[in-house]
Amino acid sequence: MIPPGLAYIADNIITKGNLLGAAKGRGAEWAKDLNLPKQGETIFFAGCGHQYASELESLSSLIRRIDKSAVGTDVAFGLANFQKKVGIDVTRLYSRVTAAKGNPGAEPLRDAVKVLSRLGIKFAYLAEDEPCCGGPLHYMGLHQQFTQQTQKAYDRFKSKGVKRIISLVPSCTYTLRQLMANNVQNYDLEVKHFVEVVAENLSSLTLRFPREVKVTYHDPCQLVRFLNLTEEPRRILKAIKGVELVEPEWTKGAYATCCGGGGGFEAVFPELSEILAVNRAKELLATGAEIIVTPCPGCIMQLKAGLKELKASNVAVLDMTQIVAMSMEG
Amino acid sequence: MPVFNDYKKEIMDAAHNERIRLALSRAIASYRTNTNAALKKFPHTIQLAKEVKEIKAKAATQMEELVRIASEAIEFNHGKAYFARTADDARRIIGDLVGKDKLIVKGKSMTGEEIEIREYLEELGNEVYETDLGEFIIQQLHSRPMHIVSPAIHVPREDVAKLFDKITGEKHPPDDIAKMVETARLLLREKYVQAHVGMSGANVVAADTGTLFIIENEGNVRLSTGLPPVHIAIVGIEKLVPTLGEAFKVAEVTWRYANYTVPSYVSMVSGPSKTGDIEKVTTYGAHGPKEFHVIFLDAGRTELAKNPVLKQALSCLRCGGCLYECPVYAVTAGHFGDKCFTSVGAVWADFISKDREKAGAIAYTCLTCGRCKVRCPMEIDGAEMTVALRQLIEESASLS
Numbered sequence: 232m233i234p235p236g237l238a239y240i241a242d243n244i245i246t247k248g249n250l251l252g253a254a255k256g257r258g259a260e261w262a263k264d265l266n267l268p269k270q271g272e273t274i275f276f277a278g279c280g281h282q283y284a285s286e287l288e289s290l291s292s293l294i295r296r297i298d299k300s301a302v303g304t305d306v307a308f309g310l311a312n313f314q315k316k317v318g319i320d321v322t323r324l325y326s327r328v329t330a331a332k333g334n335p336g337a338e339p340l341r342d343a344v345k346v347l348s349r350l351g352i353k354f355a356y357l358a359e360d361e362p363c364c365g366g367p368l369h370y371m372g373l374h375q376q377f378t379q380q381t382q383k384a385y386d387r388f389k390s391k392g393v394k395r396i397i398s399l400v401p402s403c404t405y406t407l408r409q410l411m412a413n414n415v416q417n418y419d420l421e422v423k424h425f426v427e428v429v430a431e432n433l434s435s436l437t438l439r440f441p442r443e444v445k446v447t448y449h450d451p452c453q454l455v456r457f458l459n460l461t462e463e464p465r466r467i468l469k470a471i472k473g474v475e476l477v478e479p480e481w482t483k484g485a486y487a488t489c490c491g492g493g494g495g496f497e498a499v500f501p502e503l504s505e506i507l508a509v510n511r512a513k514e515l516l517a518t519g520a521e522i523i524v525t526p527c528p529g530c531i532m533q534l535k536a537g538l539k540e541l542k543a544s545n546v547a548v549l550d551m552t553q554i555v556a557m558s559m560e561g
Numbered sequence: 562m563p564v565f566n567d568y569k570k571e572i573m574d575a576a577h578n579e580r581i582r583l584a585l586s587r588a589i590a591s592y593r594t595n596t597n598a599a600l601k602k603f604p605h606t607i608q609l610a611k612e613v614k615e616i617k618a619k620a621a622t623q624m625e626e627l628v629r630i631a632s633e634a635i636e637f638n639h640g641k642a643y644f645a646r647t648a649d650d651a652r653r654i655i656g657d658l659v660g661k662d663k664l665i666v667k668g669k670s671m672t673g674e675e676i677e678i679r680e681y682l683e684e685l686g687n688e689v690y691e692t693d694l695g696e697f698i699i700q701q702l703h704s705r706p707m708h709i710v711s712p713a714i715h716v717p718r719e720d721v722a723k724l725f726d727k728i729t730g731e732k733h734p735p736d737d738i739a740k741m742v743e744t745a746r747l748l749l750r751e752k753y754v755q756a757h758v759g760m761s762g763a764n765v766v767a768a769d770t771g772t773l774f775i776i777e778n779e780g781n782v783r784l785s786t787g788l789p790p791v792h793i794a795i796v797g798i799e800k801l802v803p804t805l806g807e808a809f810k811v812a813e814v815t816w817r818y819a820n821y822t823v824p825s826y827v828s829m830v831s832g833p834s835k836t837g838d839i840e841k842v843t844t845y846g847a848h849g850p851k852e853f854h855v856i857f858l859d860a861g862r863t864e865l866a867k868n869p870v871l872k873q874a875l876s877c878l879r880c881g882g883c884l885y886e887c888p889v890y891a892v893t894a895g896h897f898g899d900k901c902f903t904s905v906g907a908v909w910a911d912f913i914s915k916d917r918e919k920a921g922a923i924a925y926t927c928l929t930c931g932r933c934k935v936r937c938p939m940e941i942d943g944a945e946m947t948v949a950l951r952q953l954i955e956e957s958a959s960l961s
Contacts, residue, residue, distance in 0.1 A: 234925050372951025374955070486886070487932075
């Protein structure tokens with residue numbers, strides 16, 4: 232009964248080990264020249280959303296085509312058959328993106344590395360061995376598949392000697408911290424989101440944005456309501472000289488409006504998802520901000536689409552890692 | 562997946578309907594302002610809600626026992642109490658009580674909506690009038706309610722004016738809302754007097770005294786349950802709490818989160834009208850109804866109470882607060898739902914209406930964003946319920 236768009240994503244995670252169904256190792260390319268250690272007690276967990284950010288748009292357009300076609304769930308499960316039916320070669324679609332120069336989707340990742348390094352934190356990155364947390368399977372209702380995937384991911388961490396995780400995607404963070412803990416035996420990982428780590432070490436950073444700017448903050452659902460991280464991101468933004476934090480009257484913190492991408496929604500109702508993205512973008516635009524900051528790749532994609540629809544080309548959407556990196560002095 | 566495809570089409574049609582979006586954006590802004598003001602004026606409500614959460618959670622574990630106690634109390638008060646295991650049972654009981662060729666005035670009731678009692682009574686050859694203004698509009702438009710508290714929330718004033726023009730043959734300017742209200746008042750007034758039966762639901766029921774609490778503002782419930790000679794109430798068994806004191810608490814939290822500082826009326830009905838004014842001889846049937854019938858409906862609620870996650874839905878006060886916080890509801894209104902809306906609506910569709918395909922379709926329309934829980938006085942975790950329901954549906958599908 233799972234809607235086809237979700238079934239497709241589930242199939243990707245189960246058979247390819249990532250949300251996008253991309254080839255193994257693709258996701259680690261952003262870090263090629265950074266020479267990060269590949270094993271250590273503390274790791275940086277990049278997550279599918281960031282690692283495959285440049286492919287996310289292709290996935291959306293694919294899902295929109297699924298939405299318009301008459302594909303049933305059973306067909307979506309079973310990739311080869313499915314692709315034939317939709318008439319798209321996914322591998323070629325992705326390779327075209329790969330060939331394009333640069334990878335703007337990787338900026339938040341490289342900036343995260345820059346910030347964490349500045350804080351003097353020693354960490355490794357599992358690169359092509361980074362497992363998919365499996366979170367989307369949980370939200371789809373595929374409990375058995377989720378417990379298998381999360382166990383697989385946990386075993387991978389254990390085999391690499393991981394004890395602490397600094398995670399960047401809110402959904403992965405909640406999965407690794409809470410859902411994994413609920414579903415594996417003897418769970419003993421310490422999982423923190425990037426904003427927690429930065430907020431804890433804020434005093435060791437001098438932050439100044441290159442100019443005076445009004446910034447608004449968009450709370451990702453899982454970060455604010457599932458992980459209860461409301462104050463930390465605001466503390467970071469307020470510590471940046473030159474930044475004036477402006478927020479919507481009602482829809483902030485625990486009452487922040489979802490960007491419309493929640494829980495794989497864009498894979499079931501791509502069109503409606505965009506309407507919701509526009510609604511949220513409107514609420515944020517009303518603050519008069521020039522920059523929208525949010526620490527979630529899904530929200531970033533949605534809000535960018537919303538702003539595009541509203542023709543608000545003068546407003547930028549940045550990941551938290553980016554604004555912090557841009558504001559680091561020296 | 563024909564159900565899902567039809568449903569998806571319905572959802573998308575609604576999402577492209579600018580009028581729904583406009584009506585709702587106004588409603589959301591006013592809900593937030595009003596509720597904020599009401600909670601500021603009566604700040605104890607927040608603590609009271611926590612207490613009510615415990616009361617409701619506990620009551621959901623003893624529903625059968627509470628039905629027994631309440632039924633005894635109602636019979637003691639010279640009313641009649643009935644237990645309906647299924648929606649069919651409830652319809653049959655009510656049908657037998659009403660018969661045919663009767664005029665019925667009805668207050669708004671989600672449980673009545675659930676068992677489609679109006680349609681059933683009409684099929685039997687009765688004339689039924691919805692008396693809540695919103696429900697009256699919906700009935701006349703042959704539409705269905707799109708909100709718990711404000712069923713006609715998706716209908717703009719221009720459409721109401723046109724409808725009333727048609728009914729009365731008189732012109733209603735769209736900006737003269739007072740005139741539309743007056744039209745409904747005049748139209749329904751005579752029906753209350755002529756009606757053979759008045760029907761209502763209840764927001765909460767005190768088992769110890771057998772007292773039904775019915776919250777309203779329009780006065781239509783007072784008239785519907787006060788003027789006709791017979792009052793029939795249909796109540797889901799999740800509405801029962803042990804004592805009168807607890808029922809007061811539930812009622813206050815319900816109306817406050819439904820954005821009222823205080824409603825105009827709260828009717829407390831425990832039995833038929835009576836008098837002892839002539840030599841202290843108690844005589845039943847004074848100015849109010851001579852007969853008082855209460856039908857307690859299970860229809861899957863006992864089964865629902867056994868599910869560790871989904872039983873939360875039984876605590877729902879039907880205040881409607883969550884709906885104003887749901888980003889999907891904001892553009893689709895009640896199309897995101899069935900008899901009830903959003904995630905509670907999905908649970909209701911599965912356990913109460915036993916329509917699994919519909920339940921699945923609604924469940925996959927939930928963002929799992931979790932904002933409904935922040936608003937909910939009972940802290941019902943909509944996202945958690947959605948995921949649990951998806952799991953339940955998936956597991957049963959892979960078994961079959």
